[in-house]
Amino acid sequence: MALHTIALPARLHVPARMPGRTYPTGCLSNSTYGYGGRYSGYGHGGQHVPFARQHMLSRSYAAPQASSASVATVQPHDALLNAMTAYLQTQTTSDALAVDVDAQGALLVASENGIKEGEVIFRMPSTEWIVGDDSGAATPMWVATAQAFQKQAVDAEHPWLTARAKLLQGVLAWPEEEANALLQNTQLLSTLQGYRAHVDSVAAQNEQLGPVDELWKLFGLVRMLARPPCADPSEPPAIVPLLDTVRHVPQPLANAVVKREAKSDGVLGMGASEASVVCTASRDIAPGEVITVDLGTETPLTTSRCALDFGHFPMTAASDGYELALGIPPNDVNRDDKLDILETNGYPNAERIAPVFVLTPGGTNIGTGAGVDAAGRADDGRSLAAAATRRYIASAGWIAAAVTSSTASDPSDSAPRVPGFILNPVPDAMWPVIRLVQMNATDCFLLEALFRNEVWGHINLPVSEMNERNACTSMSGGARAAFDALGGDDAITSADEEIATIGTQALELGAELPISDLRRLTASFARRSEALSLRACVVYFDTYAETLGDVEYYQERRLRGLNLIDDDGKPMTFDEMLSEGWKE
Secondary structure (H helix, E strand, O other), X not given: OOEEEOOOOOOEOOOOOOXXXXXXXXXXXXXXXXXXXXXXXXXXXXXXXXXXXXXXXXXXXXXXXXXXXXXXXXXXXXXXXHHHHHHHHHHOXXXXXXXXXXXXXXXXXXXXXXXXXXXXXXXXXXXXOEEOOOOOOOOOHHHHHHHHHHHHHHOOOOHXXXXXXXXXXXXXXXXXXXXXXXXXXXXXXXXXXXXXXXXXXXXXXXXXXXXXXXXXXXXXXXXXXXXXXXXXXXXXXXXXXXXXXXXEOOOOOOOEEEEEEOOEOOEOOEOOEOOEEEEEEOOOEOOOOEOEEOOOOOOOXXXXXXXXXXXXXXXXXXXXXXXXXXXXXXXXXXXXXXXXXXXXXXXXXXXXXXXXXXXXXOOOOOOOOOOEOOOOOXXXXXXXXXXXXXXXXXXXXXXXXXXXXXXXXXXXXXXXOOOOOOOOOOOOOHHXXXXXXXXXXXXXXXXXHHHOOOHHHHHOOOOOHHHHHHHHHHXXXXXXXXXXXXXXXXXXXXXXXXXXXXXXXXXXXXXXXXXXXXXXXXXHHHHHHHHHHHHHHHHHHHHHHOOHHHOOOHHHHHHHHOOOEOOOOOEOOHHHHHHHHHOO
């Protein structure tokens, strides 16, 4: 069997190939990956592809032999993966470690020794990025990057990314009618339609950009390939080779971190370096593991958001969630005061962008869930993504597992203690915003300028029974309406059945699924994730509402702080006041 030597770049730091393995072009593996991209103020993508074909990008790999029965039939995407290999071959100057990349471009460790904590997995300088020039352009910044990619793809300057783009099978690439049918009433569909409206608007205002269908394809490509830390809304998104190969899991399960290093001129011109993206192991990574990072930025990534923005499912059920934007209504008579409070307490753009929070089915803390150990590795040594399919098939106990998880932390004072809820499905940071949005009538005295420096501390705790009840009613009512629109409990049951049927088929056959099944699987994961989160929200707020008579509110806290009432809330006598510290 002929061997082709591929020397990887020194900045690519991946372990030497595993002994005893052969790497024919087009061999089948048991890894489960998908497509890519993250929202940065311009647009969204998502699809989970089980048991993808795997390629070895190493110092030497085995070329295919059509006459060998052990070698799988070469598929059309093999040529695309070979283009990725060719790109790496042009980048190297030294002996390097080996990396597996599956048919969807997911990065895996292929060394018998794995990768050690603190070791650089890859470093990609800015000279290899594709990024547009946004100097004074009237169009959105993603357009400049899309045009740069289009030009360089035609000139064959970036075969890796050109090949990668052809392998994307994200939600953004679905036919519109099919997406509308499969994702009906989901938050995923709502966001997707928002992106379509955005692209339609850009196309209508900029006819020189070409047909809207072509612009939509370019939008989807940039949307799925540009990732943090190179997808900042304040600058054109950058498409970085290899950055799109990492997969998302929330901390603390991620095994790597990605950072952007600024350009350095060195000392007296010595040791200068280009700006670069660096991926570093945050713990020891075992052979066969996929490289995972937490791609969440301002808010945690939900299953739907990750599928849409990065093109794959999060590799843990801890990412199940539903995004909720809490804005101040335009007709609120105290809108200006409330916006001022938000803008001075961590939400500087509250007038334009409503604060977004993530509701979760099992709590805001991350549990490991069934099928994955504390380090985030699959329990049987297979990929995390493959384990995710098995876990979702039998994930009825996920919420219980999360509730009893040793990783759970105590809720903060802003999170009401609700009987039966060890983990709060509502983020702690969301409570002061809920209370501020619902503040009206006599509670509005806290909005006066006199309390401006103290009000945030006050609304981190219950203000009044009326305010707290309004919060419960609005949250429960909104979540129930969305839950019913998804199909209620029947939606969860049918999604479980769909996932079980399709997932079991993939696991038993060990083969790729038809694209129609993959799309159905994506829709089922998204619908299930959103429905579980909404149901937990309804139950939580309905249960909490029943306890409001026993909650301590602002007035009681204030009077107790002045020693005017006792621990039971009863007025104190003068002698009792003196004994409590009034003698001074």
